[in-house]
Amino acid sequence: MGKAWLGLVGGLAVILTGALLAWLVQTAGGVSVRDVRFAGDRGTTLAALVYMPASATAEHPAPAVLLSHGYINTREMQSAFAIELARRGFVVVAMDQPGHGYSDAIVGANDFGGPAALRYLKSLPQVDKANIGLAGHSLGGGPVVGAAASDPDGYRAAVLVGSTPAIGAVFGSKARADLRNLALVFGGYDEFAELMWQVPRGFEVPRSPAMQALFGTQAPIVPGRVYGDVAAGTARMLHVPPVTHPWEHFSAGGVAPTVDWFQRTLDGEARPRPAGDQIWFWxxxxxxxxxxxxxxxxxxxxxxxxxxxxxxxxxxxxxxxxxxxxxxxxxxxxxxxxxxxxxxxxxxxxxxxxxxxxxxxxxxxxxxxxxxxxxxxxxxxxxxxxxxxxxxxxxxxxxxxxxxxxxxxxxxxxxxxxxxxxxxxxxxxxxxxxxxxxxxxxxxxxxxxxxxxxxxxxxxxxxxxxxxxxxxxxxxxxxxxxxxxxxxxxxxxxxxxxxxxxxxxxxxxxxxxxxxxxxxxxxxxxxxxxxxxxxxxxxxxxxxxxxxxxxxxxxxxxxxxxxxxxxxxxxxxxxx
Known part of the structure; x- marks a missing residue:
């Protein structure tokens, strides 16, 4: 066999090794992953990856989280969050926003696809309808707000990572929602601090007037402190890890607070784990x-x-x-x-x-x-x-x-x-x-x-x-x-x-x-x-x-x- 044929066989072996490693990690603990299509609004079709834990059944429904990526990204960009939530027993739907990945229409259409994606998530028989979370990175805040506005009582908690509730306005969305039990993760080196929170640096977000208004206080926000009441749906928490915007969905500093918040605010995950116990990087x-x-x-x-x-x-x-x-x-x-x-x-x-x-x-x-x-x-x-x-x-x-x-x-x-x-x-x-x-x-x-x-x-x-x-x-x-x-x-x-x-x-x-x-x-x-x-x-x-x-x-x-x-x-x- 010539060198070229040996190179081909070796390349295929490398592909198989890497792909199997990735598959084993994202299915750890008996999680299955499905590529799905479902109906969006106004005749559109949306795509998603569904991460289904073995413990989630129609007889024993599990808490669930809708995940959304940011601008010019796709559903795979949220795999760190999806893997860690699914291996803890959460059903996860990682959507492609309209105009991204395999979802049709254009960017921002139909409140970024959030309402339709939430309806799809709630249609799954393995999902506990009383324990649903919403999470999005960057422009992924658009689907979160769109979903929450369409069904104010249809979810229990939300996380915005490197985002703001006002992000949808960038593409003309008029959806507004007073997000229930909201955690924010915003990198201290986030490149979009001025655009998102009108402060020059990410580490200054706790002093942002817009952030303080969201938390109902005129004092600087204390990162890691819970404001409000989870039972009443008014809880707020801010985390400011020392990461950049694209690191927020590719670091323990971004993933851990998100996982921890949903473990605090949603009930029924089958395998609770410390938030720092993460395998997604593999x-x-x-x-x-x-x-x-x-x-x-x-x-x-x-x-x-x-x-x-x-x-x-x-x-x-x-x-x-x-x-x-x-x-x-x-x-x-x-x-x-x-x-x-x-x-x-x-x-x-x-x-x-x-x-x-x-x-x-x-x-x-x-x-x-x-x-x-x-x-x-x-x-x-x-x-x-x-x-x-x-x-x-x-x-x-x-x-x-x-x-x-x-x-x-x-x-x-x-x-x-x-x-x-x-x-x-x-x-x-x-x-x-x-x-x-x-x-x-x-x-x-x-x-x-x-x-x-x-x-x-x-x-x-x-x-x-x-x-x-x-x-x-x-x-x-x-x-x-x-x-x-x-x-x-x-x-x-x-x-x-x-x-x-x-x-x-x-x-x-x-x-x-x-x-x-x-x-x-x-x-x-x-x-x-x-x-x-x-x-x-x-x-x-x-x-x-x-x-x-x-x-x-x-x-x-x-x-x-x-x-x-x-x-x-x-x-x-x-x-x-």
Whole structure:
């Protein structure tokens, strides 16, 4: 068996190992996980994962919690809460908000899907209707308030994590509710402190006038103290763990207070445990292992396909590839600095400019539109810089039909592994804010529409990566390291500046909370782009196969993982 086939078998083994680990963690204690669809309001369909403990039956119904993720996230982002609640005996419904994941409609529709999701939760015979909780992270506060407003007596307690009861106004929701037995978890380093609670730093939330009004006091709130009365439904509690906004749903500091609050306020969980007894992180380790395995499968499949008769002509390894530089001299380092810095330097301004690329029928995802303005703007600047500096050009030609075929087959193989894992074990490939999900039919259409634009970006970016930075006689590992660094180092430095300032002063260096969090994904994603690009270049002498593979991956990744905004009555979201 050749090395490529060994790589394929090894990659599949890694996927299986990681996926089984993730499945074992999320089903610990006899919990079953189901992927469900149910009716939303106004003819829509919503999706959710249902975590059902073995102890919950129609004869012995259990307390239950409705969980909702934040903006441009999906239901899997709440798996830490779902796993810990379910293994304690709570039934959990982790919903996809409208316009996210596999729920249709658009962001914010029908009070963020909260009323319909609560009705679905209460329809389950294993649920104790007198002991229901609601919880949401960030924009997930929208479904919580929507559900509570639709059925004020239909739940007993609520938790808002990195959120506020007024969050729904960002997308025009008019739902209002005096939330019963409310706990708030807000990170001391939360990037959205000013937006959510009108204070400059998360640690100052206890002094927020809006927070004090919610607690019915004019004094600073004491974190960890219970205000009001649980029996009367007026209880309030605040926790301020030392975490950022995306850490709130990926840390013991965010999960423990949520679990503890529902154990205090809801009765009947089958297996009470200390709030600090948590195993969810191993599920994330498992899905990360599976993600790495899929990357290995992609590379192995590409290598195998090069041996196919029609595609074999792409393999140019025996030929001289005409490197652009004999060594790493001053000019090489200049081009390296430009390649690494340009995507990061232009990210915030071009993302802002991208807001003018409004959602429309063909391009309905507003965040994707903004990302493509950044990507295409960067590609244009790269071309201008190349012309102005008389940068070296690639000598190898580009075979579009064969490059497109090998790219499609390579990515299809990776997609097939994910489809099987998600269908059988209900896990995907992810770690923290990076998550790769199968596409539904609607998202597949979005990905096809966006694919040509991503292709333009990667063809330009990777053509210049190899035209500028290839070095004669370069060793394999130094080549990979240079490619990964060129593609991801700029984002790593940008985030170091942003979060260095946040941890030192309590504020980001640049007031771009949402785009800063979005940028976190691009460190590992662009590093993966660097690996794929160097791997394919070293075998074909062409930037094109790697560019097309990366365009397919990003079109898939972004279309499945962000939010849909366009509808026939689309309006700009203006906070009230």
């Amino acid at each position: 599920k994330e380790v498992g899905t990360l292992i599976a993600f790495v395995g899929m990357a290995a499968v992609l590379l192995a499949v590409f290598e195998i396909l090069l041996s196919v008769r029609w595609l074999h002509r792409l393999d140019r390894r025996p030929q001289a590839l005409g490197p652009a530089a004999p060594r790493r001299d001053r000019r090489w380092w200049l081009f390296f600095a430009v390649t690494a810095a340009l995507p990061a330097v232009t990210f915030f301004p071009l993302m802002k400019l991208g807001m003018l690329f409004l959602p429309m029928p063909l391009y309905p995802q507003w965040i994707t539109n903004q990302l493509l303005v950044w990507a295409l703007g960067g590609a244009a600047l790269t071309l201008v810089i190349g012309l102005a500096t008389k940068a070296p050009r690639l000598l190898a030609g580009a075979d579009w039909p064969k490059s497109a075929a090998i790219a499609l087959l390579t990515v299809a193989a990776g997609y097939l592994t994910l489809a099987v894992v998600a269908g059988v074990l209900h896990v995907d490939y992810r770690f923290w804010v990076v998550g790769l999900k199968p596409l539904d039919l609607r998202q597949f259409g979005f990905a096809l529409a966006y694919l040509p634009l991503w292709t333009v970006f990667f063809v330009v970016a990777l053509r210049n990566l190899h035209g500028w930075l290839a070095v004669a006689g370069e060793g394999r590992w130094s080549h990979y390291f240079a490619g990964m660094a060129a593609m991801s180092l700029g984002f790593a430095v940008l985030l170091a500046i942003q979060y260095g300032a946040l941890f030192l002063t309590g504020r980001l260096a640049m007031a771009e909370p949402l785009n800063t969090i979005i940028a976190i994904q691009f460190v590992p994603l662009m590093a993966l782009v660097g690996v794929i690009s160097v791997f394919t270049w070293r075998r074909t002498g062409s930037h094109l196969p790697g560019a097309l593979i990366c365009a397919l991956l990003l079109a898939w990744y972004v279309s499945a993982g962000t939010a849909t905004h366009w509808s026939s009555n689309f309006q700009l979201p203006i906070p009230s």
